Amino acid sequence: MITQTAEYALRAVVYLARIGGGPAVTEEIAEVTHVPQGYLARILRDLSRAGLLTARRGVGGGFALAKPAGTISVWDVLEAAESGIGRIETCPLGIGEHGASLCALHQLLDDAIASVERSFKGTSIQDILMSPRKSKPLCQTLGTTGISIKGKRPE
Amino acid sequence: MITQTAEYALRAVVYLARIGGGPAVTEEIAEVTHVPQGYLARILRDLSRAGLLTARRGVGGGFALAKPAGTISVWDVLEAAESGIGRIETCPLGIGEHGASLCALHQLLDDAIASVERSFKGTSIQDILMSPRKSKPLCQTLGTTGISIKGKRPE
Numbered sequence: 001m002i003t004q005t006a007e008y009a010l011r012a013v014v015y016l017a018r019i020g021g022g023p024a025v026t027e028e029i030a031e032v033t034h035v036p037q038g039y040l041a042r043i044l045r046d047l048s049r050a051g052l053l054t055a056r057r058g059v060g061g062g063f064a065l066a067k068p069a070g071t072i073s074v075w076d077v078l079e080a081a082e083s084g085i086g087r088i089e090t091c092p093l094g095i096g097e098h099g100a101s102l103c104a105l106h107q108l109l110d111d112a113i114a115s116v117e118r119s120f121k122g123t124s125i126q127d128i129l130m131s132p133r134k135s136k137p138l139c140q141t142l143g144t145t146g147i148s149i150k151g152k153r154p155e
Numbered sequence: 156m157i158t159q160t161a162e163y164a165l166r167a168v169v170y171l172a173r174i175g176g177g178p179a180v181t182e183e184i185a186e187v188t189h190v191p192q193g194y195l196a197r198i199l200r201d202l203s204r205a206g207l208l209t210a211r212r213g214v215g216g217g218f219a220l221a222k223p224a225g226t227i228s229v230w231d232v233l234e235a236a237e238s239g240i241g242r243i244e245t246c247p248l249g250i251g252e253h254g255a256s257l258c259a260l261h262q263l264l265d266d267a268i269a270s271v272e273r274s275f276k277g278t279s280i281q282d283i284l285m286s287p288r289k290s291k292p293l294c295q296t297l298g299t300t301g302i303s304i305k306g307k308r309p310e
Contacts, residue, residue, distance in 0.1 A: 001156060001239040001268055007247065014260055034248050074263060084156040092162065093189050095294065103294070104286030105169055108229060108278055112271045113156055119267055131259030139250065139258070 002078070008035045009043045009081035013052065013065070013072065014137045017125045022064030023056060029063065032138060043081055050080030069129065075120035087113055157233070163190045164198045164236035168207065168220070168227065169292045172280045177219030178211060184218065187293060198236055205235030224284065230275035242268055 011033035016022040026044060030037040044063050047053045054066045065072065078084075088110040091098040102110060128137060166188035171177040181199060185192040199218050202208045207227060208218045220227065233239075243265040246253040257265060283292060 001233065001237075001241075001271055002264055003158075003238070004240055007240055007264065010260055010264075011248070074260075078156065082156070083158070085159055085162055086156075091290070093166070093293065095290070097294070098290040101288070101290045103290040103292040104283045104288050105165055105229075105292045107288065108274070108283070109157055109162065109165075112274055115270060116156055116267045119263070123263055128259045128263070133256070133259050133262065135246070135250070135253040135256045135258040137258040137260045138248065139252070 003082045005039075005043060006078045006082040008033065008040065009047060009077050010074065011035060011138065012040065012043060012063075013047065013069075013077050013125055014128055016053070016063065016065050017069035017072075017129055018138065021069065022053075023060070023062035024064075025062040047077070047080050050076075052076060052080055068126070070124050070126035072125045073121050074123045074125070074128070075117055077125070078120060084113075085109075087117065158237045160194075160198060161233045161237040163188065163195065164202060164232050165229065166190060166293065167195065167198060167218075168202065168224075168232050168280055169283055171208070171218065171220050172224035172227075172284055173293065176224065177208075178215070178217035179219075180217040202232070202235050205231075207231060207235055223281070225279050225281035227280045228276050229278045229280070229283070230272055232280070233275060239268075240264075242272065 012029050012035065015029055015032050016024060026037060026041050029035070029044070030040045033040070035043070044053060044055070048055045048063065052066055052072060053063045055061075055063050079086075085092070088102060088106045090100060091102065092106065167184050167190065170184055170187050171179060181192060181196050184190075184199070185195045188195070190198070199208060199210070203210045203218065203221075207221055209221045210216075210218050234241075240247070243257060243261045245255060246257065247261065
């Protein structure tokens, strides 16, 4: 239901948010998030195309969040990273007589998508980082890779 | 969030249920469900491998439901047709310190998957067909293709 690609994309965006927005190069993000580098490169390109990341070449370059983590929702990342069918407004088979009234199958699917959309749109990447939960996203990983976290020690 | 492949798979299974379980050949299912034939062939193969359909070659053959529509859930079809990440039981990054306690990101994803799983496991293909909703799945399509529906006229 949630693709591996989307889950990887979320790891990458959460990591960039953790280091204050970036920039970070693909190799670094791949190491911390445990995502194969080639696969991650494609995901980062998709996230950039969707306007969630900026990409800068050269020394000091890399991928960075294009806007504050508090304004990027989990839904934004999911939408940018995977090609689900999205909300179902009218019959996907183009059955004219259905009009705006969906059949039981498409209503069930749309209800599920709507519920997940509500939850994911209401949660920003910043919310994920600020959560009081004991387990912090990517945490031990950050602590063991030796990657410096912009002047503060990994928790 | 829900892939096109999964939605196509559901159309095919709902169609087979509508005609009493089948059998029907790929060409017929493709025509009624409006799914490209080559794409559908791969989906039907996946559904067969998952044990939801049986496939028989030759005259009078085709794909048929392997069990009654009342015992096939929407979730069964989704699981067979797409490769989502499924429920998240432990940290996908293998962060030992997390143990069974997920971080906020993976908890949010798992909650969403759990909620959809509950809804889709609780709805069988038979439930979809028996729904009192005005719009019937595949209905006008069935009525206009001239495909005979096992002795009864399409509604």
